[in-house]
């Protein structure tokens with residue numbers, strides 16, 4: 190049965206037909222079991238798990254109920270066929286009420302070593318960068334405090350610096366923009382390289398100065414966006430031993446995170462990685478799916494040309510919001526269409542390489 194399900198998913202991978210077919214087959218399989226199971230109505234929201242194990246490398250949690258968020262994430266592992274979920278901290282500013290960092294959930298996460306992990310700094314290091322950009326002070330005192338906080342987070346047990354930002358539209362946290370080659374970002378790259386941990390960066394792509402896209406409001410967003418790609422390349426080049434993960438590939442709200450741009454940057458910078466995120470509720474521009482639910486050929490070519498450079502980072506929140514479609518599901522429907530050897534790398538091997546010992550020993554070997 191399981192093999193049949195997997196086969197079906199391979200051939201029909203993403204399409205609505207696949208979802209219906211999988212649900213139908215799953216229910217046929219229950220026919221001989223209890224009446225309550227067989228009476229269960231097929232539902233379009235029945236989850237389709239990953240064909241092979243993966244790490245959800247970019248998820249969030251409800252900071253007001255950390256224990257419940259951890260329970261929800263642990264329960265999701267099996268449903269999604271995920272080996273591990275890595276929480277990120279939303280990039281925030283000092284003047285935003287409710288700002289928090291990894292300490293708020295760290296003790297709960299640590300109860301599940303090898304299943305859950307967390308990055309840190311979104312609520313502190315990122316806020317320090319925004320403050321430094323606003324005041325113009327990136328002097329020795331500021332740098333000393335920044336370094337101390339980075340090292341404190343690592344001592345506490347975070348496995349990377351995230352979620353940081355250089356261009357972030359207003360949402361759960363405020364509008365934020367700063368050049369990605371700000372002195373504190375260069376310092377962070379050096380610290381990341383020194384400690385062998387990655388930096389997770391949320392940055393809308395802005396190759397040239399441009400007005401805010403018309404579907405976004407100003408305020409709260411800035412009326413004009415400043416070019417950031419050249420500065421991003423200086424950040425990448427500053428310390429080639431620093432691994433930089435550019436978040437949210439497939440979730441582009443300026444229209445400039447194109448396959449061509451991603452390809453050029455991957456070619457130019459060996460320390461650049463990207464997280465794949467597809468959000469069924471907010472496609473943005475440059476969405477990787479065609480209308481028939483298949484990956485567009487140019488995207489598939491990008492994934493297969495650079496199989497060592499992508500990870501799954503769907504930006505799913507836990508507990509999963511009831512009124513939103515599942516980001517993890519949409520992203521996994523993309524993942525399931527990848528060739529088996531590429532899927533294996535993007536699912537677990539790349540995360541193991543990027544994070545090293547804090548992750549690698551805990552991952553199952555995918556059997557394709």
Ligand SMILES: [Zn+2]
Pocket residue numbers: 352391436437
């Ligand atoms: Zn983000």
Ligand SMILES: [Zn+2]
Pocket residue numbers: 247248249277279352504
């Ligand atoms: Zn995020």
